[in-house]
Amino acid sequence: MNRLFFQPHQSGMSKVEAAVQTLREINPDVIIEAHNYNITTVDNYDHFVERISKGSLTEGPVDIVLSCVDNFEARMTINMACNELNQPWMESGVSENAVSGHIQLIKPGESACFACAPPLIVATGTDEKTLKREGVCAASLPTTMGLVAALLVQNTLKYLLAFGEVSFYVGYNAMQDFFPKMTMKPNPACDDQRCINRQHEYQEKLAAQPKSKTPQIVEEEVTHETNEWGIEVNIEETPGDTGGQETGSYQPELAEGVRVAYTKPAADPDPAELPPTASGDKESLSDLMAQLKGL
Structure with missing residues (x-):
């Protein structure tokens, strides 16, 4: 502010007082309420x-x-x-x-x-x-x-x-x-x-809006007339692969030339909410080795 319109004769005045004075001189019709x-x-x-x-x-x-x-x-x-x-x-x-x-x-x-x-x-x-x-x-x-x-x-x-x-x-x-x-x-x-509360309110507002009557376009499955060798294309996902990002972290959609320098790690899960582990006796490694030798 002081580089844009602070004037030499306003030396000693607070930024708020100087801004009000200058702005009123520029446009006296604007109502300005100042609080310093x-x-x-x-x-x-x-x-x-x-x-x-x-x-x-x-x-x-x-x-x-x-x-x-x-x-x-x-x-x-x-x-x-x-x-x-x-x-x-x-x-x-x-x-x-x-x-x-x-x-x-x-x-x-x-x-x-x-x-x-x-x-x-x-x-x-x-x-x-x-x-x-x-x-x-x-x-x-x-x-x-x-x-x-x-x-x-x-x-x-x-x-x-x-x-x-x-x-x-x-x-x-x-x-x-x-x-x-x-x-x-x-x-x-x-x-x-x-x-967080405002996010919930906004989502509820969107859910309450009437549904669009625009007809949905159904994409037809691409089929080939001949597939002699029975080739299929499947997308495999490696468990736990998050593309180098923290699991559960917030990833905004960024414009070209902008990058995220830090992502907040996901919070550790509550032990009480984790699924119960399987109970019962487990065979030891030596027992398994003995079974393999007996085959």
């Missing part, structure tokens, strides 16, 4: 949730929440509040080196929330404070920030005014001018229980 506090604290969180649920011009829920914060805790707080309220929101961010960024539309239960696919250091349990950042410049490049902000606003306009195709995720890599685009489904093993 930390949303991650308990008291401020309650007020934050209240303003989302009653902050519209009709004193009802807002249409959408836009996130432009710069830290993980604040993003998780917004994610938690929007999952609690079933509130659609758009998350955005720019990398530390200022040459890449992204926007992401999050609909609780329908698409992945921010906790469904957390950053790598969070998923692996690494303490952010212990990371060495040698050679990394925590830069802010106005061009990159401006491009990401424009993508965020454009996607918001399409969402609110219902035109064009609203994107669930658009990335930006300034080094290659690369724009990966994809849709991430919600993680059924998400750590946020509110997200």
Whole structure:
């Protein structure tokens, strides 16, 4: 924010105060409600949730929440509040080196929330404070920030005014001018229980919708008039073969150029839920060897 429109005469003002002043000068017809506090604290969180649920011009829920914060805790707080309220929101961010960024539309239960696919250091349990950042410049490049902000606003306009195709995720890599685009489904093993509840509600909503009357196309089995040698093609699956991924782990469908750096291991099964083992005496190896010699 301070690289985009913070002005020299606003030195000493908080970012919130400076933003309100500049934005009112740009468009005085827009009603701006400013709150300068930390949303991650308990008291401020309650007020934050209240303003989302009653902050519209009709004193009802807002249409959408836009996130432009710069830290993980604040993003998780917004994610938690929007999952609690079933509130659609758009998350955005720019990398530390200022040459890449992204926007992401999050609909609780329908698409992945921010906790469904957390950053790598969070998923692996690494303490952010212990990371060495040698050679990394925590830069802010106005061009990159401006491009990401424009993508965020454009996607918001399409969402609110219902035109064009609203994107669930658009990335930006300034080094290659690369724009990966994809849709991430919600993680059924998400750590946020509110997200799990919203997923169930969304699935129930889909199940309650009337079935499509579109006739189903039945594919005919391919047969050959002659098959002298009786050749059959069967697909064999090796038990336990999961393609190099953790069994039961969440695997999102990724766009070209995007890869998963870490998958959350599947939880160990509850011993009480495992099937009972076969009972009875088992023959020892020596007994089996003796039987074989007697054949």
